[in-house]
Amino acid sequence: MNETAMNGTSDREAICPCAPVAAREESRPSWHEECGIFGIWSRTVPVTDACYLGLFALQHRGQESAGIAVTDGIHVDIEKGMGLMTEAFKPRLPGIRGHCAIGHVRYSTVGGSVFANVQPFLAAFSGGFISLAHNGSLTNAQKVRRRLESEGCVFQSTSDSEAILNLIAISSAPTVEDKILSSLEQIEGAYSLIIMTGEGLIGVRDPHAFRPLCLGRLEDGYVLASETCALDAVNATFVRDVLPGEMVVVDQNGVHSRFLQKKAKLSSCVFEYIYFARPDSVIDGTSVWQARYLMGRRLAREYPVSADVVVPVPDTGIAAAIGFSAESGVPWVEGLIKNRYVGRTFILPDQTKRRATVEMKLNPVRANLEGKRVVMIDDSIVRGTTSARLVALLRRAGATEVHMCVSSPPITHPCYYGIDTSIRKELIAAVSTEREIGLKIGTDGLHYLSLQGLLESVGDAKGERMCTSCFHGIYPTDVSECLVEAPEAEGGGEVPKGQVSPAPLSFKSEA
Ligand code: AMP
Numbered sequence: 001m002n003e004t005a006m007n008g009t010s011d012r013e014a015i016c017p018c019a020p021v022a023a024r025e026e027s028r029p030s031w032h033e034e035c036g037i038f039g040i041w042s043r044t045v046p047v048t049d050a051c052y053l054g055l056f057a058l059q060h061r062g063q064e065s066a067g068i069a070v071t072d073g074i075h076v077d078i079e080k081g082m083g084l085m086t087e088a089f090k091p092r093l094p095g096i097r098g099h100c101a102i103g104h105v106r107y108s109t110v111g112g113s114v115f116a117n118v119q120p121f122l123a124a125f126s127g128g129f130i131s132l133a134h135n136g137s138l139t140n141a142q143k144v145r146r147r148l149e150s151e152g153c154v155f156q157s158t159s160d161s162e163a164i165l166n167l168i169a170i171s172s173a174p175t176v177e178d179k180i181l182s183s184l185e186q187i188e189g190a191y192s193l194i195i196m197t198g199e200g201l202i203g204v205r206d207p208h209a210f211r212p213l214c215l216g217r218l219e220d221g222y223v224l225a226s227e228t229c230a231l232d233a234v235n236a237t238f239v240r241d242v243l244p245g246e247m248v249v250v251d252q253n254g255v256h257s258r259f260l261q262k263k264a265k266l267s268s269c270v271f272e273y274i275y276f277a278r279p280d281s282v283i284d285g286t287s288v289w290q291a292r293y294l295m296g297r298r299l300a301r302e303y304p305v306s307a308d309v310v311v312p313v314p315d316t317g318i319a320a321a322i323g324f325s326a327e328s329g330v331p332w333v334e335g336l337i338k339n340r341y342v343g344r345t346f347i348l349p350d351q352t353k354r355r356a357t358v359e360m361k362l363n364p365v366r367a368n369l370e371g372k373r374v375v376m377i378d379d380s381i382v383r384g385t386t387s388a389r390l391v392a393l394l395r396r397a398g399a400t401e402v403h404m405c406v407s408s409p410p411i412t413h414p415c416y417y418g419i420d421t422s423i424r425k426e427l428i429a430a431v432s433t434e435r436e437i438g439l440k441i442g443t444d445g446l447h448y449l450s451l452q453g454l455l456e457s458v459g460d461a462k463g464e465r466m467c468t469s470c471f472h473g474i475y476p477t478d479v480s481e482c483l484v485e486a487p488e489a490e491g492g493g494e495v496p497k498g499q500v501s502p503a504p505l506s507f508k509s510e511a
Contacts, residue, residue: 034276034418035119035135036061037213038230039102039194041201041250042221048093050218050234051101056085057233058226060278061135062105065118069131070098073198076129080118099221102196104133107420116157120196125169127176128198132168134161135226136190136211137418139479144186164193177249177258180204184247184260188477190269190417192242194224200251207260208267208476209244210417210467212283215255222250227281241284267467267476271419273458274408275316275379286459289319294457295407295449296323296377303447304328305375305403309368311335313378313390320407321377330375333368335394358389370398380408381437381448384428388441395442403445410434410448413473416482 036058040047048070055066066088067080077096081088085105094101104119120133138144141160144167149155153166167183168176176197184191190210195202203224205213216223216236223236231238242248245264248257268284269276279289296319310332312321325332342361374394381387391402410429424430428437438446449457451471460466469475 034061034107034420035133036105036226036230037103037133037135037192037194037224038226039100039133039196039201039203039224040218040221040234041100042219043099044219045221045234047098047101050223051103052085052089052093053233054223054225054230055103055105057230057278058105059085061226061276062107065106065115066104067118067120067133068094068101068103069120069122069196070094070096070101071129071131071196071198072096072098073100076122076131076196078120078122078131080115080120082115082118100196100201102131102133102194102201114158117159119159119161121157121159121162121165123165123169127179130165130168130176131196132161132165133194134159134164135192135213135418136206137416138163138187138191139189139416139477140187140481141189142481163187164191177202177247181247181258181260185262192226200249202250203242203248204260205242205244205246207245207262207264208467209242209264209284210267210269212268212272212277212281213242214283215239215242215248222255224248224250227277227283229278229281232280238282265476266465268465269415269417269419270454270458270466270468271380271408271415271470274454276419279315279319284465291458292316292319292379292407293323293326295454296320296325297327298323298453298457299377299405299407299447299449300324300327302450302453303403303405303445305445305447306373307375307401307403308372309333309335309374311369311374311376311394313362313376313386314338316379317377317407320379320405324375324377324405333365335365335368335374335376335397335399336362336390337365338362358386359393362390362393364393364397366397369394372399373401373403374399375403375405377405377407379406380411381406381428381441382411383426384437384441387443391442401444402442404438404441404443404447406446406448407454408449409451409454409468409471410437411470413470415470416475416479417467417469419470 038054040050051068063084065082066085069078075096077094079094102120120131122131138160141163144163148166155162168179171179171182173179173182191206192211192213193204203213212226216231217239218236225231228238244266245260246257273288273291277288281288307330310321310325310330312318321332339361394402411427412430414424455463467476
């Protein structure tokens with residue numbers, strides 16, 4: 001195997017993977033992996049270039065690091081680096097001409113910029129080599145990792161995704177496909193995976209299908225991607241979404257599927273529609289843009305406020321603002337302009353820096369605001385930092401009233417499946433009433449979309465297909481491992497076996 005060293009030359013933070021588990025958990029950047037993944041198998045398409053383009057379309061899913069692994073069936077070449085795609089691959093892209101490539105863009109929570117965690121992971125084992133890219137968060141990762149370590153497995157990263165790789169490598173199942181399936185039976189939580197072996201390309205979605213994954217056709221081959229916008233970027237034709245618990249295998253014989261034995265129950269993440277996915281993507285049959293537009297229409301029906309203009313918080317608030325405007329008849333205007341060269345505010349390590357960046361990133365258009373009663377539309381309020389700054393900004397620019405409509409319900413509980421919605425005590429809606437939040441952020445009126453309104457907007461009126469746990473704390477899987485034994489004083493406590501988190505006040509793996 002001609003493998004480029006996994007420890008490349010990019011910047012690294014010194015977090016030692018061989019530190020004791022407890023120490024590592026404290027310094028651990030995160031179990032959260034909010035990522036974009038892409039894979040291609042083709043004998044006619046230049047797969048490295050296609051993988052680069054596909055990942056580029058998924059850059060919104062991760063700006064911290066990127067990596068691409070390519071194989072011709074015998075050799076593997078891998079390049080990884082920190083930062084945006086343009087920075088991560090500055091020295092070079094993988095050089096070999098292969099027929100299969102996979103890639104990953106990563107977005108972790110605060111402090112997670114550790115080179116060792118950059119994916120795809122690559123390992124040699126008795127059955128050849130395996131390279132893996134993961135989107136999602138595992139909820140039993142610590143238990144699995146401890147067991148693997150006690151059995152002698154070594155880890156190079158602090159990422160839970162590496163546990164999957166180790167499980168596959170030590171599996172005694174007869175074929176690679178069997179090894180993958182038997183490994184995943186031991187894993188709980190959210191995972192959309194793209195795996196590359198000497199034989200082919202494999203895509204898997206966990207039995208709840210928390211994170212998206214779709215299959216496309218390109219010339220003689222196939223493409224797997226987190227979102228359909230990446231299929232569009234390489235001119236692939238959408239075939240279908242990977243099903244809950246399905247493993248799709250692409251090789252020289254075409255495509256076939258196998259399924260995990262665990263019971264499949266679709267609970268795909270509603271936050272993909274609210275905030276995370278690109279509006280030009282379609283996930284599990286629902287257009288993200290259309291869903292956001294309908295959220296806006298619904299908001300206008302739920303909160304029929306008198307106003308002069310509707311102002312979106314760009315970019316994720318735009319479709320909802322257009323919907324609000326269409327339903328209410330109030331014109332929408334660009335009241336805030338985004339500086340596209342400033343990174344995401346959300347992941348900055350402290351509140352002061354976050355506040356400064358909100359203002360660097362968004363600037364008001366005085367001509368559209370002066371003397372106007374404004375309804376500002378944003379997709380969510382997490383800690384409340386952004387909203388408070390924006391309300392103040394709009395007032396300084398001359399708005400006479402500022403109402404805020406949020407196209408999601410109050411976020412009261414953390415997500416354990418890969419969306420960074422903070423630790424519970426930092427969630428403003430976990431510690432304040434709606435009225436108090438309105439006062440804290442300084443609005444003349446605040447309205448959150450109802451849960452039913454949200455579900456209807458994403459085409460799931462009965463609430464049967466979506467995970468909405470961040471709005472109520474009822475989780476579709478057992479999340480007890482994700483919680484620290486929270487001190488009574490903080491109102492924490494054990495999660496009743498299975499599903500409900502009463503007050504997970506501290507989430508130890510969050511940064
Ligand atoms: P906050 O300032 O903490 O209330 O965060 C709310 C802002 O962050 C909103 O403008 C959202 O668009 C954005 N946001 C919401 N969820 C996330 C997330 N998981 N990662 C990054 N940004 C987010």
